[in-house]
Amino acid sequence: MKTRVAIIGGGASGLMAAIVAAKNNADVTIYEKSNRVGKKILATGNGRCNYTNINTSVNNYHGKNVDIINDVLDIFSVQNTLDFFEDIGIYPYFDESGKVYPYSLQASSVLDNLRLEAVKHNVKELTECNIRNLRKSKGQFDIITDDKIYNADKIIICTGGRAGSQFGCSGDGYKMADSLGHKTVTTFPALVQLKLESVFLKKISGVRYEGAVTSFVNSKVIRKEDGEILFTDYGISGPPVLQLSRETIEKLNTGQKVYLQVDSFPNLSKNELFELLKERFIKLKDRSLADTLIGLLNKKLIPVVLSEALNNYKDLTYSKLNKKQIYSIVNILKEWKFRVIGHNGWNQAQTTAGGVSLENIDINTFESKKVKGLYFAGEILDIDGDCGGFNLQFAWSSGYIAGYNASK
Ligand SMILES: Cc1cc2nc3c(=O)[nH]c(=O)nc-3n(C[C@H](O)[C@H](O)[C@H](O)COP(=O)(O)OP(=O)(O)OC[C@H]3O[C@@H](n4cnc5c(N)ncnc54)[C@H](O)[C@@H]3O)c2cc1C
Incomplete structure (x- = not known):
C-alpha cells in the first residue's frame, strides 16, 4: 500500500x-x-x-x-x-x-x-x-x-x-x-514598510529616489541598505527599507528608541555635496534658495529639506548664506534622521x-x-x-x- x-x-x-x-x-x-x-x-x-x-x-x-x-x-x-x-x-x-x-x-x-x-x-x-x-x-x-x-x-x-x-x-x-x-x-512581521514620526510626511508622500538608509539604536548601526526609497504618508518604503525592517522591528519590540537615517546622496561625501551646493548657489545666485535646488531635488522635497535645515529659509538667498548654513542643508541631505514608530503589519509583510x-x-x-x-x-x-x-x-x-x- x-x-x-x-x-x-x-x-x-x-x-x-x-x-x-x-x-x-x-x-x-x-x-x-x-x-x-x-x-x-x-x-x-x-x-x-x-x-x-x-x-x-x-x-x-x-x-x-x-x-x-x-x-x-x-x-x-x-x-x-x-x-x-x-x-x-x-x-x-x-x-x-x-x-x-x-x-x-x-x-x-x-x-x-x-x-x-x-x-x-x-x-x-x-x-x-x-x-x-x-x-x-x-x-x-x-x-x-x-x-x-x-x-x-x-x-x-x-x-x-x-x-x-x-x-x-x-x-x-x-x-x-x-x-x-x-x-x-x-x-x-519582516520585509515590511516602516512607520516614521515626522510632521513632514504628508508633504513628501510619493517622493522616490535612489538613496541609502541606515537604522540604528543609541548611535549603534543596526543595518544599512541602499536602493530606491519611497516616502509615504505613514513613513518609508522601498527595497532597502524592507531589507532592514527585520532587525529594526526586532529592536523596536524590545522597547528601545530606533532611528532611521536617510542619505539622499550616497555617492557623495559631505564635503563633495557642500561643494556641489556652493557651486550651484553661485551659478544660480539670482534665484531664491528654493529655486536653486530645482533639478537637484524632487520639488516636494525642497521646502521640507530647507525648513528642516534653516530658520526662515524663504528670506535667504545665497549672498546671505554662511558656510554653517550650507552644511546644515548638507546634513539633512546626508543624515536625515527619523524616529521609527512602527510598521505596516502582517497584511503588508512579505515574511514572518x-x-x-x-x-x-x-x-x-x-x-x-x-x-x-x-x-x-x-x-x-x-x-x-x-x-x-x-x-x-x-x-x-x-x-x-x-x-x-x-x-x-
Ligand atoms: C507580496 C509578497 C511578495 C513576495 N515575494 C517574494 C519573492 O519574490 N521571492 C521570495 O523568495 N519570497 C517572496 N515572498 C515570500 C514567500 O512568498 C513566502 O515566504 C513563501 O510563499 C512561503 O511559503 P510557504 O509554503 O511556507 O507558505 P505560503 O506560500 O504562505 O503557503 C501557505 C498556504 O497554507 C494555507 N493555509 C494556511 N492555514 C491553513 C489551514 N488552516 N488549512 C489549510 N490551509 C492553510 C494558505 O492558504 C497558503 O496557501 C513574498 C511574500 C509576499 C506576501
Missing part, C-alpha cells in the same frame, strides 16, 4: 513537498484553506516571482538556529532548484544582482507549472478546506476540519506564517504545532520572523523529533530570509526534504 501523505497548506513549500512525495510513489493530498492553491506565489516578486537567488548563503537568513541553512542547502541547493524548475518548464531569467525569475516574468507560470507537475503525479487537491487541528491516534493522523475528519500516515505542515494574511496565512499552523507539543519562537522552533525538528528530514511521521516545511519554521528570492528558496528546499522523507 502507498504511504498516504497529507500536505496541510498548498503554498510554495506545500506544492514542492507534494510533487516530490508523489514522484516517490506516495498517495498525496493537499488540504488548502483558500479556493485555490498557490495564491501567494502569484503575488511574489511584484507578480514576476523571484523564485531563487544565485548568491544564496546562510548570510541571507535569520532565526535562532540559522546555521541549519548550510545543511539544508547542501541537501537541496540553488542549483537543484534551478534544475527542478527547468525540468517542469521554467526557463530562468537572471538579473544583474543574482535574482532569478521565470523568463516569462510571470509568477503565474511558476504556479501553472507546479500544478501541471502535481497533476501529472496524481496529487489530489482539496481546496476551501480549512484544517482546524491535527491529532495522532493508533499510528495514523486525524486531520480535523469543521465538519469532517480525514486520515493520513504522514503529515507535512506547510501553512506558512502570519505574513500576507490576505493570502490565507493567519498563523493556524502554530496552533497545530503547539497542540502536538512544539515550541514556537515569538513571531513578528520567528516560528516553530528548529530545536524540535530533525534538519536532515524535517521530521518532528516529538511526533513521528509529522514534518514541517516553509515559513512556519523559525527561519526567514532577506528580500531577493531567499524565502522561496527556503520553501523549495525544506519542501523538497520534507516531501522526500515523508514519502518513504
Whole structure:
C-alpha cells in the first residue's frame, strides 16, 4: 500500500513537498484553506516571482538556529532548484544582482507549472478546506476540519506564517504545532514598510529616489541598505527599507528608541555635496534658495529639506548664506534622521520572523523529533530570509526534504 501523505497548506513549500512525495510513489493530498492553491506565489516578486537567488548563503537568513541553512542547502541547493524548475518548464531569467525569475516574468507560470507537475503525479487537491487541528491516534493522523475528519500516515505542515494574511496565512499552523507539543519562537512581521514620526510626511508622500538608509539604536548601526526609497504618508518604503525592517522591528519590540537615517546622496561625501551646493548657489545666485535646488531635488522635497535645515529659509538667498548654513542643508541631505514608530503589519509583510522552533525538528528530514511521521516545511519554521528570492528558496528546499522523507 502507498504511504498516504497529507500536505496541510498548498503554498510554495506545500506544492514542492507534494510533487516530490508523489514522484516517490506516495498517495498525496493537499488540504488548502483558500479556493485555490498557490495564491501567494502569484503575488511574489511584484507578480514576476523571484523564485531563487544565485548568491544564496546562510548570510541571507535569520532565526535562532540559522546555521541549519548550510545543511539544508547542501541537501537541496540553488542549483537543484534551478534544475527542478527547468525540468517542469521554467526557463530562468537572471538579473544583474543574482535574482532569478521565470523568463516569462510571470509568477503565474511558476504556479501553472507546479500544478501541471502535481497533476501529472496524481496529487489530489482539496481546496476551501480549512484544517482546524491535527491529532495522532493508533499510528495514523486525524486531520480535523469543521465538519469532517480525514486520515493520513504522514503529515507535512506547510501553512506558512502570519505574513500576507490576505493570502490565507493567519498563523493556524502554530496552533497545530503547539497542540502536538512544539515550541514556537515569538513571531513578528519582516520585509515590511516602516512607520516614521515626522510632521513632514504628508508633504513628501510619493517622493522616490535612489538613496541609502541606515537604522540604528543609541548611535549603534543596526543595518544599512541602499536602493530606491519611497516616502509615504505613514513613513518609508522601498527595497532597502524592507531589507532592514527585520532587525529594526526586532529592536523596536524590545522597547528601545530606533532611528532611521536617510542619505539622499550616497555617492557623495559631505564635503563633495557642500561643494556641489556652493557651486550651484553661485551659478544660480539670482534665484531664491528654493529655486536653486530645482533639478537637484524632487520639488516636494525642497521646502521640507530647507525648513528642516534653516530658520526662515524663504528670506535667504545665497549672498546671505554662511558656510554653517550650507552644511546644515548638507546634513539633512546626508543624515536625515527619523524616529521609527512602527510598521505596516502582517497584511503588508512579505515574511514572518520567528516560528516553530528548529530545536524540535530533525534538519536532515524535517521530521518532528516529538511526533513521528509529522514534518514541517516553509515559513512556519523559525527561519526567514532577506528580500531577493531567499524565502522561496527556503520553501523549495525544506519542501523538497520534507516531501522526500515523508514519502518513504
Ligand atoms: C507580496 C509578497 C511578495 C513576495 N515575494 C517574494 C519573492 O519574490 N521571492 C521570495 O523568495 N519570497 C517572496 N515572498 C515570500 C514567500 O512568498 C513566502 O515566504 C513563501 O510563499 C512561503 O511559503 P510557504 O509554503 O511556507 O507558505 P505560503 O506560500 O504562505 O503557503 C501557505 C498556504 O497554507 C494555507 N493555509 C494556511 N492555514 C491553513 C489551514 N488552516 N488549512 C489549510 N490551509 C492553510 C494558505 O492558504 C497558503 O496557501 C513574498 C511574500 C509576499 C506576501
